[in-house]
Amino acid sequence: MSKFVVVSKYSFPLDAHIAKASLESEGIPAYIADEHTVNMQWLYSDAIGGVRLYVAETFETEAKAILALNFSADVDSAFEATPEHCPQCNSTHLANYTKGKKPAFVLFILLGFPLFFYQHGRKCMDCGWFKESE
Missing domain, CATH: 3.30.70 (Alpha-Beta Plaits)
Known part of the structure; x- marks a missing residue:
């Protein structure tokens, strides 16, 4: 086995x-x-x-x-996509991010019900810049 x-x-x-x-x-x-x-x-x-x-x-x-x-470069070239840049530090190290997820979890544990005040968006993993999704 x-x-x-x-x-x-x-x-x-x-x-x-x-x-x-x-x-x-x-x-x-x-x-x-x-x-x-x-x-x-x-x-x-x-x-x-x-x-x-x-x-x-x-x-x-x-x-x-x-x-x-990592096939990101292959996908980008296939669709002729240009990498997204951070407006603050010009980094291309951006990721999808949920802001406020951990505090929402703590409030859920303490109060017994969730308070949904989190935001979905893009975050620069180098400088911490965050932009909420539209």
Whole structure:
């Protein structure tokens, strides 16, 4: 019997499914844990360690190598996209970000019900600039 190991963790189930599909397309069987918990109560994502992607121990090295591949440049060139730049520091290291997620979780724990004052947007991972999505 093969032992299963975590090869990656994600905040959102969609990201885990994309990674799982990448592995399965290479013939590596994988499964996802805690996706339904995070779908039902997204505030628990950080508390439980996110959505975990498991593979058999025999595939661990190969799976991590596949997940480490970055095809962003290929996608950008295929669609002739130019990278987005931070208006403050001109960095291209921007990511989708949910501002206020952790304080909302703390209030949920303390008060027993969520107060949804978070904002979705883009954040520069270098200087911290944030722009809320329209």
